[in-house]
Amino acid sequence: MSSSPRRVHLAAHFPGVNNTTIWSDPRSESHIAVDSFIHMAQTAERGLMDFLFLAEGLRLREMNGKICDLDVMGRPDTLTVLSAVAAATERIGLAGTLTATFHEPYELARQFATLDHLSGGRAAWNVVTSPDAFTGENFRRGGYLPYPRRYQRAEDFIDAARQLWESWPASAQDADETAGAYEHHSEFFDISGRFDVPRSPQVHPVIFQAGDSDSGREFAAGSADVIFTRHSELEDGKAFYKDTKGRLAKYGRAEDDLRIYPGVSYVLGDTDADAAERAREQAYAQHSGATAIATLERVWNTDLSSFDPDGPLPDFDPVLDGPEVSQGRVKHVKDPVATAQRWREIAQAENLSIHDLVVREAPGVAFVGSADTVARQMNQYIQERAADGFILIPTVVPGGLDEFVDSVVPRLQEMGVYPDSYAEEDPTLRTTMELGGYRPATEWSRARSTARAAATNGQEA
Ligand SMILES: Cc1cc2nc3c(=O)[nH]c(=O)nc-3n(C[C@H](O)[C@H](O)[C@H](O)COP(=O)(O)O)c2cc1C
Numbered sequence: 001m002s003s004s005p006r007r008v009h010l011a012a013h014f015p016g017v018n019n020t021t022i023w024s025d026p027r028s029e030s031h032i033a034v035d036s037f038i039h040m041a042q043t044a045e046r047g048l049m050d051f052l053f054l055a056e057g058l059r060l061r062e063m064n065g066k067i068c069d070l071d072v073m074g075r076p077d078t079l080t081v082l083s084a085v086a087a088a089t090e091r092i093g094l095a096g097t098l099t100a101t102f103h104e105p106y107e108l109a110r111q112f113a114t115l116d117h118l119s120g121g122r123a124a125w126n127v128v129t130s131p132d133a134f135t136g137e138n139f140r141r142g143g144y145l146p147y148p149r150r151y152q153r154a155e156d157f158i159d160a161a162r163q164l165w166e167s168w169p170a171s172a173q174d175a176d177e178t179a180g181a182y183e184h185h186s187e188f189f190d191i192s193g194r195f196d197v198p199r200s201p202q203v204h205p206v207i208f209q210a211g212d213s214d215s216g217r218e219f220a221a222g223s224a225d226v227i228f229t230r231h232s233e234l235e236d237g238k239a240f241y242k243d244t245k246g247r248l249a250k251y252g253r254a255e256d257d258l259r260i261y262p263g264v265s266y267v268l269g270d271t272d273a274d275a276a277e278r279a280r281e282q283a284y285a286q287h288s289g290a291t292a293i294a295t296l297e298r299v300w301n302t303d304l305s306s307f308d309p310d311g312p313l314p315d316f317d318p319v320l321d322g323p324e325v326s327q328g329r330v331k332h333v334k335d336p337v338a339t340a341q342r343w344r345e346i347a348q349a350e351n352l353s354i355h356d357l358v359v360r361e362a363p364g365v366a367f368v369g370s371a372d373t374v375a376r377q378m379n380q381y382i383q384e385r386a387a388d389g390f391i392l393i394p395t396v397v398p399g400g401l402d403e404f405v406d407s408v409v410p411r412l413q414e415m416g417v418y419p420d421s422y423a424e425e426d427p428t429l430r431t432t433m434e435l436g437g438y439r440p441a442t443e444w445s446r447a448r449s450t451a452r453a454a455a456t457n458g459q460e461a
Helices: 034-046 078-088 105-118 133-139 147-165 214-223 234-245 272-286 289-300 336-350 354-361 371-383 399-414 441-460
Strands: 009-013 051-054 093-099 123-128 181-185 190-194 206-209 226-229 259-264 266-268 367-369 389-392
Touching: 009 034, 009 259, 034 051, 034 078, 034 399, 051 078, 078 093, 078 105, 093 105, 093 206, 105 123, 105 147, 105 190, 123 147, 147 181, 147 214, 147 441, 206 214, 214 234, 214 441, 234 259, 234 371, 266 272, 266 371, 266 399, 272 367, 289 336, 289 354, 336 354, 367 371, 371 389, 371 399
Parallel strands: 009 051, 009 389, 051 093, 093 123, 123 206, 206 226, 226 259, 259 389, 266 367
Antiparallel strands: 181 190
């Protein structure tokens, strides 16, 4: 007996400060002007996507003590941008990344409840646990929380925020003098008072998380609705999907209660061969010689500006004990010495310069091909449980998504795995994402306590 196919979900990433964004493309426009954000959000909405996603960086990146000006620099405030987008759109969800490390629950709960009201229930919060003391200097706290404690704070933060979001009765008309009253006394937050924003349409905005470690995955399973991940290759995606979904049952959750959306890039062409050629050109447009050197510097953790991008790789190992040369950027290379060794071996075996090696080793474009090929491949990921949806990362702002919406979306619709309209009964993001209603704060925390007690008993037995 064959069951009906799982549907494909799509969302749009407003590309930011990474070298994958080709700001030198003649079609590229402002990354700050409101029109750019609105253009991309309206395109995503035309493509019936779930949400527009904004990442966050709270300090200008530096390289070797200087501003890193090879990529797009500067990023306006997420919630302000999303409020502007809310006014120019009707259905697209508004997903903003904000750190639980430096902000306070009352402050963020209030801002997200407001966004949820302004947008008629379209707010989502990507909870990140910002990694560095460099960013923290902006918040008077430097690197005040060691790495494992950041997830503990984030979990406590969401519990507090959820309590605030629930603190008003379902209808503001029913408000009595208990409206907004809350108390949250915990290790990280000792707060009480009255929350001043009435209950918003979704009550809890959709909660995303983006960490990849074991603690990050556990945090997602116990506290989040969605994971934004870099696992965008089919087999790796399946392994990640299985691992994270396998953590849900102990928290009393089902497979579809946590959605996995890899961030994916794509290159389209009239034919597969045409797309492959465009992908090759794009890789060199994304990586100038100077960008290739900077990529190496992040692995070697030392100044390599005297190296020729067209020459060989350094023959020494990365510096492990020196200060970080790259500041303000999430570190994705876990073992620099092993990476450097592997890169040297590849470069030697294939006779590659630094520039060629960096292009070869750049995270692959997940989907390259004609619209038909890309639609079929995306569907395969969904049916084989390598993802529940995709966050598309265009390379050109703001028009890079249009081509996808005009060519791939109709193919997915013809295949019967993508809707022809947004759900009519309810405009909230939870409904668009098929997530169901919010789960009360007490249920989240009770489920985590039960899971932890069971784990402790298991260890003792
Ligand atoms: C795909 C992905 C996207 C992320 N985006 C952001 C971001 O926009 N802003 C930020 O401050 N941190 C971001 N992070 C950092 C995470 O919140 C986290 O601090 C970091 O990955 C370390 O946690 P981990 O060891 O569990 O991965 C991102 C991480 C991943 C994996």
